[in-house]
Amino acid sequence: MVDRIDPLDITNIKALSTWMKTQNWRNIAKLEPCRFKDSGRGMRTRKGLEAGQLLVQIPRLLLMTAGGFRSSKEWSWLVDKNLSCHDALVLYLLVEKNKRDSSFFHAYIKTLPEEFSMPTDLGNEMICMLPTFIAMKFQDKIKSLQDSFKKVARGYKNICIKELGFCEFKWAYYVVNTRAVHITGSSGKFNADSSDCMALVPFLDLLNHTHDTSCISGFNPDTNCYEIETLSKTPKCSEVFINYGPHDNLSLFVEYGFLIPRNPNNCLPLEMTDFISACNEYDVKLSNLCLQTISLHNLMKNLGLFTDGPSWSVKALLKVLSCDWSSLMRIEDIIYRDFENQGLTEKTLLNCILDKKKGEVCDSLSAIAKDKSCLVTNCIVSFLEECLSIIEFSYAN
Structure with missing residues (x-):
């Protein structure tokens, strides 16, 4: 659904376009500003776009770098x-x-x-x-x-x-x-180690992000422009999106201040302390061999609950924590081959972690839901509700 965009926004965007045209910029994808119900201010195309077409091509002179x-x-x-x-x-x-x-x-x-x-x-x-x-x-x-x-x-x-x-x-x-x-993958003055490794790109930031579109972006030394090529079709008069990359909602919210509904990259992060606490509660001993095995296989990395259940690292870590000394001696067979058979100790430890996370989230929801006076608190409530869904799904997976 499209709403009318603020007249001041229209005036400023027209002035931006006029200025950019004096520096040899062209609106190659025929984009125009609109206000959309779900995504706010964004850009739609006046023509249908095919995969492989350029969305934007911004001359080097217009890039604001340090x-x-x-x-x-x-x-x-x-x-x-x-x-x-x-x-x-x-x-x-x-x-x-x-x-x-x-x-x-x-x-x-x-x-x-x-x-x-x-x-x-x-x-x-x-x-x-x-x-x-x-x-x-x-x-x-x-x-x-x-x-x-x-x-x-x-x-x-x-x-x-x-x-x-x-x-x-x-x-x-x-x-x-x-x-x-x-700015990556380019030559000359532009490289990730230089002071030009980041740029503000006029016009580009009028486009909104979504996880379900694909594009290629970067500085093209042949054209001396920053370019974005779409890998997705866009019907005429539809909003044109770009993709920042596979970010979970917590990262998006902290860094950019917004959430994506039904984000498939959502994650509820876990820490090693969550597992140690569960072990202490159920008197599961952590031997030196167990800790060495965890470190050797980098099992403290990528610990989290995702929309499709606990990560591989979570499942592998639970398996190691539940192993006795003799099982730890053949741990490669257990975590890389006999992975699907989950024991009682693993389930107990996982449920303990999930119960605590669920309690934390529910307590926060009860406290914060009383004050939904601003966009930020509304976003937090939405994110916490998503966390509850992830936790509930993880009980069964």
Whole structure:
């Protein structure tokens, strides 16, 4: 379903298109802005698209990277050379925004959201209501945000001769975090180790993400453009999507502030401490040989519950934990060949972990559901409900 898009958005996007055309950009896929009921502001095509067609082709000159900014005679001596590519791009965006109409990227900056609704803005009281596996992700992101602010603020003060406010910084940080693309697979100035490894790409960020489309993206040195080629058909007048990659909803929410309904990549992460706690509760002894076996086979990696049940690592780890000494001596046969036969101890340990996770999620739902006053808390409730579905499915699998 298509709704009318805000007139100001239309004006800003038209100004963006006009500016980009002066730099030899063409709207090759005949894309136009629309507001969709499920995905919000996005782009639809005025013509049907076939697999193999280019969606966008953005000239190098229009890519906003930190490389030229850091190496320029005007700014290089003021910019900390140890800034990460991400933080340098945040600083560059802030400096350009401070120039207002005189910025080369002014038309692009005008199309960016004025504010973001992100989980990192939640107060400590709300974060304390969350299950540990979610709260830890939020806290890690908040720390990353605060660390970046200290570094970027120093450079901003040197260049703009004024203090940088935290709210202003967060806006630029969220723009880069939610919209920048990684430049990979290219040559020359663009490579993953350089200061040009990330870019803000005008027009590209008007496209929304979905997991069920396929595309190829990257900088093409032959055309000197950033390009996206669709591998999926799109009917005329339908929304055009791109794919950020196989992200679970917790990662999408923490990094980008949105969820995807029925995301097949959903995962409820588990930690080794969850398994140790279950072992302690049921008096399952963890011998040195058991711990060595777990380490040798890297069974502490990729621990999680997915939409189709526990991961292979979870099942393998449970099998190792339930083995006696003699069984551990032939563990390769057990975890790689005799994998499907689940013993009573394995089921007991798994159910113990699931029961605790279910309790955590239900307690959080009860506390948070009382306050569904903003988009972020609504998203958290939706994610917790998805977690419950994953847990219930894992009991039987």
